[in-house]
Structures are given as C-alpha cells and as structure tokens.
Amino acid sequence: MIEAPETWLPTAIAGLVGLSLAVAVVATAWPRQAHRIGLFGALAVFAWVLGLSALFVAAGPEAEAAATRVALGGWEAPLGLMLHLDGLSMTLLVLTAIVALATSLYSLGYIHDRIERRQFWPLWLWLWAGLNMLFLSGDAFNLYITLEVVSLSAVALVAFTGTAAAVSGAVRYLLINILGSLSFLMGVVLLFGEHGVLDLVLLEARSEAGPTERMAAVLMTAGLMLKAALFPLHVWLAPAHGSAPAPVSAVLSGLVVTGSFYLLLRLWMGVFAPLATPAFGILIGLLGVAALIWGSAQALRAGRLKSIVAYSTVAQFGYLLVAFPLMLVDPDAWRVVVFFAVVHALAKASVFLAAGTLQHAAGHDRLAELGGVLRARPRTVFALGLAGVSLMGLPFTGGFIAKYLLLEAGLGTILAGSVIGVLWVVAIAGGGLLAAAYVLRMVAPAFHRGPERAGEAVSPWMDWVPLGLATVAALAGFAGTLTLHTLTLTPGAP
Amino acid sequence: MIANTLTVILVLAGLVFFAAGTAGLLRFPDVYSRLHALTKADNVGLGLVILGLMFQAGGPADILKLILIWVLVLAAGTTAAHMVAQRTWTHGEFESDR
Amino acid sequence: MNGLAELAHTLAPGLLYPTGGAILFAMGLYGLIRRHHLVLRILALNIMGSGVFMVLLGVAARGEGPPDPVAQALTLTGIVVAVSATAFALALVVHLTRLTGHAVMLPGPPDDDAPVEDISREEHHADGGPAAPHPDQDRNP
C-alpha cells in the first residue's frame, strides 16, 4: 500500500533544502572535484524538484495549507521556523531547476580553466541552494538571511573573473544589495515590533493598514525593487549583468531578479494586502511604463550584445509592474504575471547563454563586428532568435500566451470603465513591438551578406544548451495550463 | 557601607587620572609626550577603578578576573604605545597630528 | 518632580533606543548618498545596519520582564552577516583600486562599449589577476 503523497511532502521539502545545501557544502570542501560534484548535484537536485512537484500536484486539491508547511527542528511558529510550499513557490522552484540545470551544463563547457572552475562551482551551488531556500522560506527574518545568501554569492560570481569592468560592476551590485537587504530588514524589524511574530502566515493574520505596515511596506518594497532592479532603482543592473560571465548573467537576469520579484508578490498578496489600493496600483503601473520605455531605448542604443540583453531585462520587468494595476482590478491576473515572469526567465537565460557562446567564438561581443560569427553559427543564432521570439510574444510561444492573457486582463479593465486601462493596454502591446526591435537588432547581422568567420572553437555544451533552453521557453506555452493550475494551489490567493 | 564608600572614592580618584591623561592627550605638543601622559595616567586610573570595583566583587573568581583585565590592558596598552612610538621614530609624525 | 518622573517613564529604553536607531538609519542613508569614497560608503551602510539592530534590541527591551531572546539572537545573526558582507566589500574595493587606481563609485553606469575580458578563452588565466591595469577604463565623463 503506497502512502498518500501528502505524508511524504514535508520530508521531501526539507530534503530538497538539505540536498541542495549538501551539494554546496561538499563542493566547498572539495574544490578539486567541484565541477563533477556540481554536475551530479545539479542532476540530483533537478530530479528531486521534479519529484517534489509531482508529489505536490498529486496531493494538490487535498493539500491543506497546513500540509505544505514544515516545522524545522520540530518547532512550530511562532517559536520556530517554518518552510512553506505552495503553488507559487513550487512553480518558481521548477523554473529554477530548469534554468539552473541548463546553466550548469553550459558552465561545463564555458569554464574550463582549472582555477576558475574551483572558484565558480562552489559559489554557483551556494547561489542555487540560496534560491531554493528563498522560495521555500515562510519566515520574515529567514527571508532576509536567504536573500543575503543569494546576493553575496551572486556578487561573488559577478566579480570572480577579476577584470576591472566586472569588479566595478560587482562593487556597485554589492552596495545596492546591502542597501536593499538593510531596508528589507528594517521592515521586518518594524513588523516584529508591532506583532511580535516573524512567521509570514501569522503576520498576515494580524496585519492591518496601520502606520507600521505602511512604513514596512515602503521599506521592504523599496529594498526589493533595488534588488530586482525595478525602475527607477535599476541603474546597477546593466553594468553587473553585462560584465559577468555568460552563465552568471543568465542566472542573474533569469533567476535572481525573479526571486526578488517573487518576494514582492508574496508580500503584497499576504502581509501587505490591506494596503493595496488602486492609486498605489496606478503608481506602480506608471513606473512600469517608464521602465519599459527607458529599458527599450537603452537596449536599442547599446553597442554590445550582452548590454542589449541586460537592458531588455529592465524593460521586461517593466511589464511585470504594468501588471500590478491589472491585478488589483482582476485578482486572477497575478497568475498570468507569474507565468510571464517564468517565460521571461527561461527566454532571458537562453539569450544570455547564446550571447555567451557568440562572445566566446568572436572574443568580444561588439555588435558591429559580430556579423561573421553570427553567419557562421546558425544554431546559436537560431537559439537567440527562438528565445527572442518568446520575449517578443509572437504566436505559439510561451511569451505569446503570457502577453495575450495580460492584454485580455488589460482590456477587461477598460471594459470595467477604467480610462487608464488604455495606457496599460498600449504599454503591453507597444512593449512587444519594442522587444521585437531590439531582438531583431541582435540577429539581423546574421542575414546580411558577408564573409563567415567561425572564430574560436566552441564546446558542444555551449552549442546545444542555449538551443535546448530556448526550445523550452518557446514550448512553455504548452505548459501554461499546468502552470496556471499549479498556481491555483496557493492558499490565501484568489 | 564602608565598601561602597571606598568604591566611590577609588573610582572617582581613577576618573581624575583618566581626565588628566585625556587632557594630556589633547594638550601636549608631540606624540611622545602624549603617549607618556596617556599610558601612565590611564594605567593608574584603570588600576584605581579596578581596585574600587573589587569591593563590589561577588567572590575570589570575580576579583581574579578584574586583576586579569588590568594586567591584560597594561600589556596591550604598553605594547601599543611602544609600537606607536617606534613608528613615529622611524617614519616621522603624521601631518594631521600637528 | 512628578512631571520629571513621568518624563522618565515615557522615555523608557524601549522607546528611546528605537528612536535613536531610526536616526542612525536615516543618517547612514544620508552619508551613503553624499559620500563617494567606497570605504566611506561601506561605513555608512554599517551605520545603517547598526541603526536597524538598535531598533530591534530596543523593541526587544520593551515592556516589563526580561528582554526578548529571539530579537537578541536575530541581532547576533545580523552582526555576523554585516561583518561578512563588509569583509567581502572591502576585498572588492582593494581589488578595484588595484585595477583602476581609484576607490570611488562613479555616478552613472560604466561605458557600455568598454572591452570585456572573456574567461572562456584559453589565454585567460586566473592565477594573478590581469597583468596590465587599465587606469580609467570604467570612467564615464
């Protein structure tokens, strides 16, 4: 007799944390074999996450809110720490597993210097473990600690090539991250002072629209916006993402930024829900429109391939902000926003990986001189294009479904009589056009006439992984129903 | 009562030495005389404060800890003063010291 | 006299120290915006952090009875995190100074079209860092 999935779920959740930490610790202690430990660890964590998601979906309708919470050390909140798994965190865990596995495979080919490898793998495995723990955390202070694990390892990964551009980007990134963390922590402290608990579920039950919640919301939102590089607090992003090694850029733009956004969503759907008013939604939406325009303009102007991709992250996250006012009108829209973030993360990671392959082959990533390599590497260009098509939102891709659903929600707002809804619809449609413009800028040189230049030899991992990930991003549309269904399993959400 | 009075008198006396040392640090013209004022006055001052606190100690273990603190501060302070003086002797004074 | 006693009661540590912590936090923020040298910016962030800890410990000391041990444990954790981040930040600053000759975070993003060294290529070696420093590489006038 097989036991019901929900009895295994708590052990599987704690086991995921234990496994991802164990991989990181072993790689740190034994750096000589770090790349092998990393490869097997990546496969193991990936398999574990898939198994966990199967368990979760199987337990789905029966899983009460209590079944998805795990008391660490046997201590229930408010005394102890609780891990917290729901549809939202499950979706992001699966996303993380896919992007992280692809990045790990790609890094096998990309980082082959013996000494670089020893530095890269332990930090990267810590970053992955940190992301897993971030998505599973259900405690306000523990969220601060996991955020620090994520940001310190991310900064170290930006800096570890040791070049002037990378170190300069890393310093800026680190200071911004510390500032964001401190601002977040001050919010946590305010909430703790008011309510005397740290557990998010308990906090949600006690929160109201008082001065503490208002100030905590301001501090924590500002801190997370700094970390997520949401407009207007975005200036650090392009230097850090653009100068990091390709697999690191992919993870930063695909996952780390998404992690901060996840936390914003979680807080505003939970603890700060009483504060969400239409005026606030419109303010955030306007910031989103500004981000969309500014990011796209920079992406259209930038001279380097990776800078274009980095600025497009600012623009695409503008989209997520535009969706905030829609969420206040149509409570169901949040699932679409998450789905959009998932598709964006997949596509953005594959674009960065493809850009890394081209940069490796050419020895630089200046767009003006990249034509020969682009012509000689149709597979990589195809990956770039396929992921780009998903970013633009052309039909049959994951990006299309996400943008279509967002547009639908926007039109719903207009029909509900909101004039400013027109702006959101124009922004969502126009953003797709701008995305098309900068994606075409990236791939256009491939179609010009001119000599081919294969450049430096590229390992098979670097050749195929971006294509595989881009395919996943494009096909994500077919997983849309499943994702949206998983997201309905979030207790407390509409 | 007598113990309390002794404590107050000794700690106050210690504070006078600290005040004198600080005045020396601020008023004396060069590094050597400043060190001279600071280390001597402060070591005596700390000794008096600790002697005063001994009358408040709960047992011999506390008294021993207090004495240990004084000995360690003496050793550390003396070494630090020596190194500052030596650095000044070989490198000259800092501009901002004048 | 009665008024003084009441004032003393109002200004209990549970109120006074959180206020001081808030002032330190705001002051650190001010310093962070105004000063340019990276070491000073790191000091400003540390002062902000101390402000947060002061609020937390002040909150823990509120009310009657012994202080809240959870808040104190969180502060201890926070101090260790702060020193780790500071140590790493200082290492980055030293490295940046070695490469560029300055320890100042310049306003505005660095030049997008500056050359980027590619670590995936054979000729790159991590042993001793880059051989030739580029003095003003990431300056953006």
Place this chain on the structure above:
Amino acid sequence: MSLLLVIFDLVLLAGIIGVAWRCLASTDLFRAVVLFITFGLLLALAWVRLEAPDIALAEAAIGAGITGALLLVTLERLRSIMAERHSGRPHTPPPDPSGPHALLRALHDPPPERHSFFPALIFALVVGSLLVTALWHQPQSTGLEPVVDAHMDVSGVDHPITAVLLNFRAYDTFLELAIVLIALLGAWSLGRHDLIPARPAPGPILPGTLRLLVPVAIVTGVYVLWAGSHAPGGAFQAGAILGAAGILLVLARPRQLPMAPGIPLRLGITAGVALFLLVGLYGLGAGHGFLGYADAWAYPLIILIEVAATLSIALTLVALFVAGRPAGDDA
C-alpha cells in the same frame, strides 16, 4: 534613579549619534575608521544598557574589533597600492618617506558637492521621521519571550539566546555560518596576490606581548564558548576572539606567514557548516525534522556544533583579514 538612567541613555545616544556623524562627515578616511571603531564600542555600551550582554560581547569583538581590523588593513592596502602607482615601479611595502604623505593623498575623500545636500537631507529626514512615527505608534509588547521561556526545559541548554540560535532557529544560524563562508569564497575568488602591507616593529616587545596574549585569548575563547550554554557567550563570540588572536599572529610576522596547506584549510573553514548539516540531515532521517534533535541529545549535539562552528569562524575571519587566496589552495 530612573531619571538618572534616562539622562545616561540620552547622553549615550547623543554620543553615538555624534560619533557616527563625525565619522560620515570626515574627509580623512583614517579618522573616519577610528571614529567608526569608537562608534562600535559605544554601541556595545548601549547593548549592555538594553540588557543584551551577548550582543555587547559580539559587538565589541566582531562589530568593533574584527571590522575595525579589516578596515585598517584595507586602508593600509589602499595606501600601498596608491604609493606603488604613483612611484611607477612595483614594490611592497612602499618606501618609508612617502608613507604618511601618500596615505594622506590616497585616503582622502573630498567634501561632498553642494548640489546633493538638500535632496539627501530631505530624503533622510523623511525616512527618519516616518520610521520614528511608526515606532512611536507600536504597542509595548514583550515579543516572543514567554514562548521561548516555556520551551527552555526541552532546549538542551540553559541560556535562552543559545537555545534560540542553536535549537529553535537553528536554520538561521546555519545559514549565517554559510554566509561567512560565502564571503570568504568571494574574497578568495578575486585572486591570491595579497600580502599584509604593514611591517611589524622590530624588537622584543611585540613578540613578548604575543606570547602572553595569544594563550590568554585561546583560554578566553574556549571559556566563552563553554559559557554559552548557560550564560552570555557562544560560538560567534568565541570564534571572534580566537580569530582576533589569529589576526594578531598574522600581523606580527607577515613575512613568514606559514604556507597554509590547501586541503586542511578547506576542511577547517567548512567544518562548521558540514557538521551542522550532517546533524540536521540525521535529524531528518531520525524523524525529529530537519535540524532537529532528540531532547536527550540536544546538549551534546549543540556543543559539538558550536565547537566546529567556533573553529570555522576563527579560521574564516583570519582568512578574510589576509583576504587573498592562499597559494596552497590552488594545489
């Protein structure tokens, strides 16, 4: 009496804020760092006043002590780099006559521009006053103290803060150890070309003092570690004290730094997290939950974890002070 305490509180807070202000307004970095160390020591006094002796110990050892040492050695490194760049030929340490003057040039931050004064001031005032408003509206609750108190008998230790750190919220503490480790991995990934630029003064005084201080520091560290189960103290404070002893040793003879062996060093810095994780996974397997202990085993396991954590923290702090990756690590 209570009025006197209020006056003391006000004077202390004014001192802390004043020193912080002078530190942030200073144009001379050396002065700013010294003021920052003073700031840390004053904070320790404030923590004692808030009935937090553990935090005061940690602030003095980690916040003021270790951070201060890190800041001072950073200034020394920056000075040495600048002196090298100005003279145009590589040499460490720089020639003596240029020492203090190069220091003054390199470690100087000009006063901030006028145009950022009002925006920054208004921004800080708004944030500060909103924070104060929120804090003054809060209830005077006691937080989680009663909950912790009710569970002390099954925690395995007698000191509430150690119980929270290593039992009730052990996950946070584990991640805290991980963060110290990640900071070191990050610093190591930058390269291995770092020496301590300061030269020790010749003569018998420094070695003699070290012969006295280092054993005392080791005894104190072990005592603070052991005391943590029933009184203020614990792994982090002990690790900081031992780390400070290590830093003193490094400072005293930078030229003859013993070549740190690769594998034992790696094992040493990861011992804390590795042991913690093993115990945690064992708890998961044995049915006490991840990072949980059987009540009877709580005390010995907590002590075991604390010993390993102390060792790792001390080693990591010394390594962060040295900053560069030891040559042995690449072997």
